[in-house]
Amino acid sequence: MRKYLLLLTLSAVLVAVAFKPVRRAYSYAFGQMAADRQRLRNGDLIFQTSKSEQSLAIQLATHSSYSHCGLVCQQNGEWMVLEAIQPVKFTSLRKWVIRGKGDHYVVKRLRDADKALTPQAWQRMLAAGQAMLGRDYDLAFGWSNDRIYCSELIWKVYEQGLGRQVGQLRHLRDFDLSNPVVKAKLTERYGRNLPLNETVISPVSIFNSPELVTVLSR
Secondary structure: OHHHHHHHHHHHHHHHHHHHHHHHHHHHHHHHHHHHHOOOOOOOEEEEOEOOOOHHHHHHHHOOOOOEEEEEEEEOOEEEEEEEOOOEEEEEHHHHHHOEHHHOOEEEEEOOHHHHOOHHHHHHHHHHHHOOOOOOEOOOOOOOOOOEOHHHHHHHHHHHHHOOOOOOOEEHHHOOOOOHHHHHHHHHHHOOOOOOOOEEOOHHHHHOOOOEEEEEEO
């Protein structure tokens, strides 16, 4: 009996030691996020490396690790991310962050946000975003408003609500479509008829916009 109790005690100690770094890292990550919330503003743009099935193809085609993005806003005292997944919706910042690879995220903001993002301007942007709530995710990356993908959503919110075009519009043919992973995903989506002239806005195009500055990188 004494030997059995000793084994139980030893096992408990080993488990506690094994999970201590995890708890510490978990506590640090969310403690840091709590501090980061104090630096956020309505209208900030947030980027991450998605763990979705199509993420690798997007990274390869655009030569960037950032494959998903959203619009930061405060709702009833809680920081949320307006994003185009399935469907377009608001997601809590915490849930959004932990869905990305390594919990890594970057937040960007207009260089002239103090002047341009007035409360009235933000309300126009928010209205533009809310008008797209519930729309299906656009697997074909078309430019119509019937279906919406992530970078298209935030580009159109800025264009419609603020009259600003954040990120350079391109065409599908402008991306690197040579990798087998990209080719397979394109064939899955379009078959043999690739819409090479389709207007596209990628996460990295917005990320690299000279109109934006980085305010957070975790």
